[in-house]
Amino acid sequence: MLSQIKILERILYKKYPSSKVYLVGGAVRDKLMKRVACDLDVVVTGVPKDQLEKILAGLGALRLVGKSFGVYKWNDVDIAIPRRETGWGTGARRDVTVQSDHTLSIEKDLERRDFTINAIAYDMRNKLYIDPHDGRRDIQNKIIRTVGDPHERFTEDNSRLLRALRIAIELNFEIEPKTRKIISQMIAKAKNVTKEIAATEIVKAISASPEAALKLFNSTRLIPVLFPELALMQKCKQPKKWHSEGTVWTHTLLALRELEKNRKHPYDPTLILALILHDSGKVQTRKRRGNKITFYNHATVGARIARRMIKRLKLESAGVEKEQASWLIKHHMIAFSGDPKKLRNTTIERYFLSDRYPSEHLMTMIECDSRASVPLSPDRDNLHGLSIIKKRIAEIKKKPPKALLNGEEIMTILNIKPGVEVGKVIARLREAQLSGRVNTKLEARKFLQKLSVKS
Template identity: 30%
Template sequence: MSEASAPHAADRRELTAAQRNAVAELLRVSPVADELGRRFVRAGHELHLVGGSVRDALLGRLGDDLDFCTDAHPDETLRILKGWAESIWETGREFGTIGAQRGGLQLEITTFRAESYDQVSRNPVVVYGTSLDEDLKRRDFTINAMAVSLPEHRFTDPHGGLEDLSAKVIRTPSTPGESFGDDPLRMLRAARFAAQLRFAVHPDVHRAMTEMAADLDRITAERIRDEFTKLLCGADPIAGLRLLVDTGLAERFLPELTGLKLEIDEHAQHKDVYEHTLTVVENAVSYEEEGCDFILRMAALLHDAGKPATKAVGPDGRVSFHHHEVVGARLTKARMKAMRYPKDVTAKVTALVALHLRFYGYGRGEWTDSAVRRYVADAGDLLPRLHKLTRSDCTTRNRRKAAQLAADYDALEERIARIEAEEDLARVRPDLDGNAIMELLGVPPGPVVGRAWKHLKEQRLEHGPLDRDAAEVELLRWARAEGLIT
């Protein structure tokens, strides 16, 4: 490490711990990594563990996916790997990357880069570099611009990444303006790392993100979507979301989030929708049982997206947001489509947004068993997530009100469990299937069968299960009323 990037005295204890982490992690992967390094050296080339792999090793969280860089071009890398790797893939070859597997580790070996970027899409255009220093300088952040040379384990850190790792700060190797000018997506990536690592961005980085936010418009929706998904699934998504809003980046691709900052005046008091939303996301994270549930987190983020468009102030000064769940569902569907999320993911998030208010009113004792059945039927497979979203949405500071809402939802879940045990609510179906309907009415497949099926399902939701005889009587009654039989 250069003197300019030497750690401050106060950091030494932390850096020592980081170095111990790195040694332990590198020893774990050394049998494979060092062996590969020796093969490259024998072939007259360099090999370096680099980027996120070095960062994660220092943090004590190195996984089984290792990133390397080399001066060897892809054809030479393939020759070195042949006969040694258990499997090889070339899906990243156009970017100079060859993948391999060995000893339970996934390896990606990339030729040194000196990238330039397409001036329209800002997608990377690969230009091979000639040195490790050149490769590290082009990387996004200093914490990703460190390398360990193999097999000798020489540590290279020309931009003070180790010090920034200790300080938990996100900084760029070159000036932020140069770095973000090369690839504006790096601004969004800074927010993603803030969420994933719980790091703060350097003031110069924050300033550049704010000044250059509009440059994000030149990035494809797919690349933005992928970075945002990682951000929302970070350990601290709130930090990343605040950064997006504070710098103006959210306005470029998720304006619904910025729009939640509704003006609150002394004559029209209402809950701060933006802060409420961030709390709901935080609550939703706490309800996750294993890993990130992106669908739940995204629904929590957008559940009140319809409020700005539905805000109204009554004669008494009270603020209302009537039908904001309907408007919010429409906005959610449109936004996720624009961000190129898969249709099934979009449909699930949209449905949760549409349903998130359904529970309110249950505590007034107005729900019949029919209403409970419809709640379960409309939620379908999303019911466990709807439970979590509804509970997350309770952010009131009024302890009595919070306790009452929690008790009401406990009661609803207990009621669902009771009715479900009696009626198998998870599989609400009409009491007669299509074949039975066609046989009783003497009709072929077609719209009539569908209408009859829908009617019987409504009866099932309204009254619960019917036995075979009662279902047949109801079907014939409906058919006579529709003029289908006499």
């Protein structure tokens, strides 16, 4: 892609000798950090907007993604003319006044940028960095710092509050003290940010490092602003017998830490969100019965909480699957709600071997939950139930038998119409098959006939 930008630079130079093409923003930052750049942003100076548009159109593959902003998409590269911006806080383009001016210097254009590490330009012709705000120094020191006054930058665009947190988490940088202080003071304005923009920043942050994201959200006071469900978890105590680690919040952080151990990055946002909220239902279901604390039905309540939060924050727009997250939370106690040896084979198959559900995520979630639960007694093995389920899964996987009869055959044999009853019969027949009690079509027919007689 850089080669295409170099070609553009040569074409523009021939027609406009005073023109300059600069690589800017995150692409320059990533180049300096030797990271792979996901997006390429370019600023072109010295070429009038209408002329630049004609030249780009002549090169093909041009989309006018922000014509009023002087921004064009050319072969997946964002190309812009220098501009001044005045924002009204939400982060949405409709709430920004833009003045494009091809005569503006690159230094003036960089003044409107959010953070010093994003306010560096690279002169493609002369192979020089333009760094008026010492962004390279902050990259070297792993610091997030606003360009100029932090209060002004965050007032211009409230989404920068969330962007600062996200970039700090993605790059494992520290936020400079003055910038961090203003973030904490202004964090309530995160509510003003367009929900889709906020969702993108949130999901990127938790996908980069789930535990670090929650800790930074908490220390900058974002939790009660956008995630009141999580704030309540911080005060929800658990019985020390099973959870000596402490509150639901502490347990959740430990579960996220377990997720980050020995697992590929980036993490699936649906799994992360489900793990963050897996015990959120404990707040509403906590009961003290004598010396005993219970959380009956907390998984079902937590699933409802997740659905509401995902909908409220529009997290589906950023890749979180609401139904899957809810399903994972609702069933995360399957290894602990009784003797795993007594689970039906069809239950094992349905929850851990089905393409209809995120079965692999459920196994991961149960394991993280188990490892994050620290019993008071060192003799208690929280992974015992999970190990039994894993063995049973392996046994079923060895010879996963095909269904002996389909739905139509069952309806014919039992003389019943389509409906819930057919599904129940299919499940009972499958259980008999997986347990080895029924192995042939003839045995399956006899099994159904016995069911018919009993009913």
